[in-house]
Amino acid sequence: MEKYRKSESALSALSALAQEHRLAVFRLLVQAGPEGLAAGDIAEKLDLPASSLSFHLSHLKQGGIVGVERQGRSIIYRADFAAMNELMAYLLENCCAGSDRPSPALSEFESKGEAA
Amino acid sequence: MEKYRKSESALSALSALAQEHRLAVFRLLVQAGPEGLAAGDIAEKLDLPASSLSFHLSHLKQGGIVGVERQGRSIIYRADFAAMNELMAYLLENCCAGSDRPSPALSEFESKGEAA
DNA sequence: TCAATATTTCGATAATACTGGAAATATGGA
DNA sequence: TCCATATTTCCAGTATTATCGAAATATTGA
Numbered sequence: 001m002e003k004y005r006k007s008e009s010a011l012s013a014l015s016a017l018a019q020e021h022r023l024a025v026f027r028l029l030v031q032a033g034p035e036g037l038a039a040g041d042i043a044e045k046l047d048l049p050a051s052s053l054s055f056h057l058s059h060l061k062q063g064g065i066v067g068v069e070r071q072g073r074s075i076i077y078r079a080d081f082a083a084m085n086e087l088m089a090y091l092l093e094n095c096c097a098g099s100d101r102p103s104p105a106l107s108e109f110e111s112k113g114e115a116a
Numbered sequence: 117m118e119k120y121r122k123s124e125s126a127l128s129a130l131s132a133l134a135q136e137h138r139l140a141v142f143r144l145l146v147q148a149g150p151e152g153l154a155a156g157d158i159a160e161k162l163d164l165p166a167s168s169l170s171f172h173l174s175h176l177k178q179g180g181i182v183g184v185e186r187q188g189r190s191i192i193y194r195a196d197f198a199a200m201n202e203l204m205a206y207l208l209e210n211c212c213a214g215s216d217r218p219s220p221a222l223s224e225f226e227s228k229g230e231a232a
Numbered sequence: 233t234c235a236a237t238a239t240t241t242c243g244a245t246a247a248t249a250c251t252g253g254a255a256a257t258a259t260g261g262a
Numbered sequence: 263t264c265c266a267t268a269t270t271t272c273c274a275g276t277a278t279t280a281t282c283g284a285a286a287t288a289t290t291g292a
């Protein structure tokens with residue numbers, strides 16, 4: 001258990017995604033799957049200057065939703081699916097709740113989780 | 117059908133949520149449920165100056181994830197659960213994909229949807 | 233060791249976002 | 263109509279984020 005699911009990490013993941021180029025990069029990485037993509041490939045596909053892309057990649061890394069690994073001369077980025085799932089779980093618990101939800105029951109649960 | 121689910125709207129919903137105070141406001145509105153909350157109540161609960169809160173509320177409104185309605189002297193804000201569900205659907209389709217996903221099949225589907 | 237490749241870091245600039253007091257707007261009640 | 267309440271809009275100041283060329287750093291292969 002002990003899923004962290006704190007607002008703090010959700011927030012940094014959200015800010016990582018909340019930018020045109022970064023959302024595009026992340027979607028590309030999701031499509032690429034576990035193999036990931038080299039920074040250069042991303043730059044080419046999205047037609048972004050290397051230094052700008054690097055700025056955004058480091059933001060995605062900070063947000064905890066991509067992983068990095070050097071592979072020879074290239075640096076491979078991959079989507080962190082586990083982190084993305086945690087973000088989804090956070091949003092589901094804290095930001096969703098159909099009109100058919102069991103009143104404030106769920107919110108009490110979440111505020112308890114948040115306290116720690 | 118014709119779910120919009122475009123990157124553009126996902127992006128504005130994401131930027132709406134990707135800010136400490138706005139995420140807090142939205143969570144509060146989710147807890148409040150369909151009844152919503154008056155701006156003043158939100159300001160009090162989160163201890164935010166009225167003008168700052170108003171700035172953030174308009175951002176949430178722009179992002180399409182809250183609804184507004186005047187009720188006497190107060191202005192009631194409520195979480196737009198349908199919009200939130202659309203965001204979740206977008207993220208699920210475009211930003212998730214377990215390692216057990218059917219290769220690039222899903223991504224082809226989504227790029228077709230995006231074209232329009 | 234040297235040159236070529238891949239990427240990041242630096243630094244300067246521009247653009248955007250956030251903050252909060254004060255003034256403006258809308259509403260309801262006396 | 264006049265006053266109190268609720269909220270927004272305006273505005274200026276501050277802070278954060280984005281952009282991208284140039285220089286710096288790694289890595290590989292000759």
